[in-house]
């Protein structure tokens with residue numbers, strides 16, 4: 001994927017992936033294209049091809065999504081989405097950083113065209129948006145104090161002790177796991193991002209921070225230990241997220257994604273961020289959309 005060093009001033013004139021702050025996106029969201037002569041709104045596919053860029057929701061949670069110092073957007077999901085959009089004739093993605101809980105509402109409010117954040121598939125989300133076929137699968141872990149003094153390795157361990165408080169991102173997949181397991185609200189601590197989550201554990205405000213294994217590893221925090229994959233959490237995997245009405249975009253994207261997944265670049269891109277293309281082989285959207293929650 002092409003990345004450019006770019007000032008905020010040149011945001012709208014660049015190619016490659018750039019970050020557009022929400023207010024600017026408000027401006028972009030005001031851009032609407034209609035078919036010449038008919039006044040009929042273009043499909044999203046027509047619109048992003050015509051404008052030459054797609055607005056994508058990201059979280060800035062490496063290695064899933066990352067905003068570089070120059071404002072360019074990368075991470076495994078934007079890199080895959082950018083490569084597939086380039087194959088579709090859309091050379092640029094423009095990232096908008098937003099919390100996971102806002103991604104689907106913002107998509108449906110037309111604030112962005114696609115979710116490219118590693119928003120894991122599960123029943124409730126698959127009921128609200130269209131996903132592409134999966135491009136990544138991954139595991140979940142706890143960040144705990146070094147030595148794991150309470151020996152927390154599973155959700156069952158958390159449920160067994162009412163004194164255990166778990167930090168999660170509000171509306172994130174992990175929050176959904178805990179509510180599906182009916183963990184009392186008093187055992188759930190909301191934090192805004194990865195750094196706040198590990199700090200909550202270090203400060204004794206939570207006994208564990210629940211987040212994807214690779215995201216916790218990327219945080220590299222002294223005094224924190226990361227557990228192995230939590231065995232009693234269902235599989236997590238993601239792809240691009242589209243509006244329910246964008247079936248044409250989903251179909252066109254999936255066709256190119258299938259071709260891209262056959263290339264060495266796909267495997268190299270995943271490996272660069274710590275993921276394995278082999279882990280995705282044979283995993284389908286339908287399987288991941290069956291995950292409860």
Ligand code: 6CS
Pocket residue numbers: 061064100117118119120121169171172173174175211212215
């Ligand atoms: O899908 C989600 O909600 C989760 N996905 C990632 C990549 N990080 C945390 C978030 O809760």
